[in-house]
Amino acid sequence: MLVDTHQKQIQNIFAKYPDKRSAVMALLYVAQEEYGWITPEAETEIAKLCEIDPTQVHSITGFYTMYREAPKGKYWLQVCTDLSCALKGAEPFYKELLAYLNVENGDTTPDNMFTVEHVTCLAACDKAPMLQCNFHYVESLDMEKMKGLIEQWRKEASAGNGKATASADKPSKAASKKA
Numbered sequence: 001m002l003v004d005t006h007q008k009q010i011q012n013i014f015a016k017y018p019d020k021r022s023a024v025m026a027l028l029y030v031a032q033e034e035y036g037w038i039t040p041e042a043e044t045e046i047a048k049l050c051e052i053d054p055t056q057v058h059s060i061t062g063f064y065t066m067y068r069e070a071p072k073g074k075y076w077l078q079v080c081t082d083l084s085c086a087l088k089g090a091e092p093f094y095k096e097l098l099a100y101l102n103v104e105n106g107d108t109t110p111d112n113m114f115t116v117e118h119v120t121c122l123a124a125c126d127k128a129p130m131l132q133c134n135f136h137y138v139e140s141l142d143m144e145k146m147k148g149l150i151e152q153w154r155k156e157a158s159a160g161n162g163k164a165t166a167s168a169d170k171p172s173k174a175a176s177k178k179a
C-alpha cells in the first residue's frame with residue numbers, strides 16, 4: 001500500500017491542495033514510481049485517499065499519456081506524430097523505429113527493454129521528429145541518431161546503470177492526452 005511506503009510523501013502532496021481530489025494526478029505519479037505502472041489496486045487506493053470513485057481515477061489514468069496502464073519496458077519511447085511533427089517527418093520516422101525494433105505501436109520488445117507508442121503533441125513541435133523517453137525529451141531525431149541511442153541505452157542497461165535519461169536532451173513537462 002502506498003500509505004505504508006510513502007506516508008510522508010502523500011502527506012506533503014495533500015498539504016499542497018485545498019481539497020483531496022486535486023491530489024489525484026500527483027498521487028498517480030507516486031504509484032507509477034512505486035510500481036512501474038498504474039495498477040488497478042493503486043487506482044482504488046488513490047480513490048479512497050482522495051475520497052472519490054475509482055472510475056474517476058481510472059478516467060484520468062486513461063486520458064493522459066504520462067500514465068502507464070500496463071507494465072512497460074525499461075525505456076518507454078513516446079513518439080509525437082501529431083500534426084506539426086508529422087509535417088516534419090515524424091510519421092516515417094516512427095514507422096522506421098517500429099520496424100527497427102520489430103514491434104507494433106504500443107508493443108514492448110521481447111527483452112522488455114523498449115515500449116514504443118505514438119502520442120499527441122508534447123509541446124516540442126519545432127524539434128521534430130522528437131520523442132520522450134521516460135519523461136525526458138529527445139529532439140531533432142533521425143534514424144541514425146535513434147539507432148545510436150538504442151545501442152547506448154542497451155549498453156547502459158546491461159551495465160546495470162541505465163536510467164534512460166542520460167542521453168536525453170531535457171526533462172519533459174508536457175502533459176499529452178492519449179490518442
Ligand code: FES
Pocket residue numbers: 080081082083084085086120121122123124125126128
Ligand atoms: S506536434 Fe509534436 S510536439 Fe507538438
